[in-house]
Amino acid sequence: MTLPPFRTLTILGILFSSLAVEAGPLGVGAMIGEPTGLSAKLWMGPTTALQLGAAWSFRREPSFQVHLDYLFHNLAVFKTPIAAVAFYVGIGGRFSLLEEDRFGVRFPLGLAYAFPRVPVDLFLELVPILELLPASEFHAGAALGVRYYF
Numbered sequence: 001m002t003l004p005p006f007r008t009l010t011i012l013g014i015l016f017s018s019l020a021v022e023a024g025p026l027g028v029g030a031m032i033g034e035p036t037g038l039s040a041k042l043w044m045g046p047t048t049a050l051q052l053g054a055a056w057s058f059r060r061e062p063s064f065q066v067h068l069d070y071l072f073h074n075l076a077v078f079k080t081p082i083a084a085v086a087f088y089v090g091i092g093g094r095f096s097l098l099e100e101d102r103f104g105v106r107f108p109l110g111l112a113y114a115f116p117r118v119p120v121d122l123f124l125e126l127v128p129i130l131e132l133l134p135a136s137e138f139h140a141g142a143a144l145g146v147r148y149y150f
Helices: 005-016
Strands: 026-034 036-043 048-057 063-079 084-097 101-106 109-114 120-133 137-149
Touching (some): 026 048, 036 137
Antiparallel strands (some): 026 036, 084 109, 101 120
16 A cells, blocks of 8 residues: 555654754755655755755656755745744756756745754745756756755
């Protein structure tokens, strides 16, 4: 039996909620969607972070891609009394290995929910991508993910 992706992430969040430790600046986890794979986030300051992904893309033929984004967070857009929900935007690059190598510019837009007492965040992002090499092309990806912070 397989669980739907959202239910799987919810169960992971509940399991992590029993751990009460202080979050560090580095979060490591997974993302599902387009692309699907590993995700890491390193906070550089209170509102900026680097986000790294190594994942499979299934948009055309299956391909492996690596992306790196510089993110700017706004913590004041969604205020809740029990949790931090951040809106973020960014810019980055993506290198994809297909039958021919491809390079593009990413423009991630997302929401990140940080659990109040555990070092875990859930994120949802939409990423417009402008392919530059070997030819100009525009498309978008989206991912849902979870990261644990050390």
